Amino acid sequence: MSKIEDIVDALENKISKILHKQEALKQANIKLSNEIEQQQLKLKKQEEEIADWVDKHNTLKMANSILGSDENKRETKLKINALIRDIDHCIGQLSE
Structure with missing residues (x-):
């Protein structure tokens, strides 16, 4: 009988560990x-920041050109x- 008890105890221990x-x-x-969620939020913020900087860069290029x-x-x-x-196209449409 002790073999069965030993087997049951061993199974209980294994189940407990699992x-x-x-x-x-x-x-x-x-x-x-x-962590994934936080990194995704951080990435989204950085992408928005990059888009802002690209827009600012393009505006600055235009200002320098002007x-x-x-x-x-x-x-x-x-x-x-x-x-x-x-503008010419709009004027043409308005005159029609």
Whole structure:
């Protein structure tokens, strides 16, 4: 009879260890999920920041072009011509 009791005790110990390990893994999973969420928020914030800086850079390039910088004159002329064409198109539609 003691062999059966020993086997049952061994099974209980193994089950207990497995349950403890499962709980530890659940806690680790929760912790990692929280870290992923925080990293995703951080990444989103950084992407928004990058978009802001790109917009500021483009605005600065345009301002430098308008102020007479030779570096981006062609690009500025093309944008101004595109705006003039849009305005002409709008005037044409209004006159119809």
